Amino acid sequence: MKRILIIDDEKDLCQAIANVLKNEGYEVIASGTGEEGIKEVENSRPELVLLDLRLPGLSGMEVLKEIKKHDVDLPVIILTGFGDIKSAVESIKLGAFNYITKPFINDEIVLMIRKAFQEKNLNREVEILRQQLEDKLEFVEIISKSEKMKDVMQLADKVAPTNLTALIQGESGTGKELLARYIHLSSLRKAKPFIAIDCGSLPEELVESELFGFEKGAFTGADRKKLGQFELAHGGTLFLDEIGNLPVNTQPKLLRALQEMEIQHLGGKHPVKVDIRIIAASNIPIEEAVRKGTFRDDLFHRLNEFSIYIPPLRERIEDISLLAGVFMKNANMELSKQVKKISNDAMDIITGYGWPGNTRELKNTITRAVLLADYVILPEHLPNNNIPQSTLPPNVPVKTGTRHGGLSPENKGKTGKFTSLKKISKNAAQPVEKDLIAKALRKVKNRKNEAAKLLGISRKTLYNKMKEYGI
Secondary structure, three states, X not given: OOEEEEEOOOHHHHHHHHHHHHHOOXXXXXXXXXXXXXXXXXXXXXXXEEEEOOOOOOOHHHHHHHHHHHOOOOOEEEEEOHHHHHHHHHHXXXXXXXXEEOOOOHHHHHXXXXXXXXXXXXXXXXXXXXXXXXXXXXXXXXXXXXXXXXXXXXXXXXXXXXXXXXXXXXXXXXXXXXXXXXXXXXXXXXXXOEEEEEOOOOOHHHHHHHHHEEOOOOOOOOOOOEEOHHXXXXXXXXXXXXXXXXXXXXXXXXXXXXXXXXXXXXXXXXXXXXXXXXXXXXXXXXXXXXXXXXXXXXXXXXXXXXXXXXXXXXXXXXXXXXXXXXXXHHHHHHHOOOOOEEOHXXXXXXXXXXXXXXXXXXXXXHHHHHHHOOOEEOHHHOOOOOOOHHHOOOOOXXXXXXXXXXXXXXXXXXXXXXXXXXXXXXXXXXHHHHHHHHHHHHHXXXXXXXXXHHHOOOHHHHHHHHXXXXX
């Protein structure tokens, strides 16, 4: 039930409008002065305001300015007499949705309110699309020929048409977000937003405001109302990545939001209903976090209505060469290269490595190799052939004089580190890394977010590297 505030000193008119709107299914509150109306906007959080221009005390124009300071997205329809049309037009320049002249017929005002809500929803969807474009991850088709991944996809196809909360677990880089997107696009919610939030990357003090939103004045710096990710995902899917890192004091509020399907803004006084489907993911076993007391048992069971485990790449070796070929083609398009193949020697090294970073690490490795290669990816195009033994974990043997370092055949099946850009050692070949960063920045016309995603690192890491190398 949408809440509408009428600010007008004519009590009979307010009552008449209220009766019409209540019959249309709206909740209506009324204020007789501009000062009262501003307080109602702050306290009652209406979703639309009907505002008379002629008011005792503060004028309608002054009230409009204050409303827009509080919530720039709140639609305001001006109620005005015929003689005030010029002022009503001025009010539109200040952000009013439209104006309607008195006297008006009931259908006229109902129709205008519907149009205002439609435009508000459209603006919200545009904002969601803008945010998705800013944060967009490259969509790659889930490609596999392993039996284990076939089982995963069968489970995904089973749960997709339902509203069950799904918990996807697996090591970092196995493609949990990609699978969540697949589930969303295979669901009845596919035409609505897919909003992804990394619970592990948010500072603890910002988690609640990011999830649930906040009201103006809720805390220092909150100079306007902000919608949370729950509201932005309304009608669609909210993907909570690295859910195991969610602060303990936020977990009860998330549990309540999931159970009641309503949230409350920080600083807000009224609950907000939401309609979303939750998919959560974790690279650590949540059951273990429950045993340690860092994750609530009741929240775990609420999230774990349907569980899917993605096996690591080392357990589906048959996918490695297939994915390497796909990533090579994608990298050719991204980097405007024409690398034709991966040599047998290089493929032996690739398929023999344990890939602790899984698919993400493989993609970064192939992208880097394509950048360095001319027409064929050779062993020397794989990351840093001369990693000092001290940079490798003690359980990874390194043959003296080996040419391929962390990716050598002697390391077959191991999960030792090698230098993907994200984890490269300071002892590695810094000129190669500097050149790679510079080329990536040129490729995306110096857009830092896109360069960081292309390189497989965070924006902060990119800035640190640029500062280190004087780029």
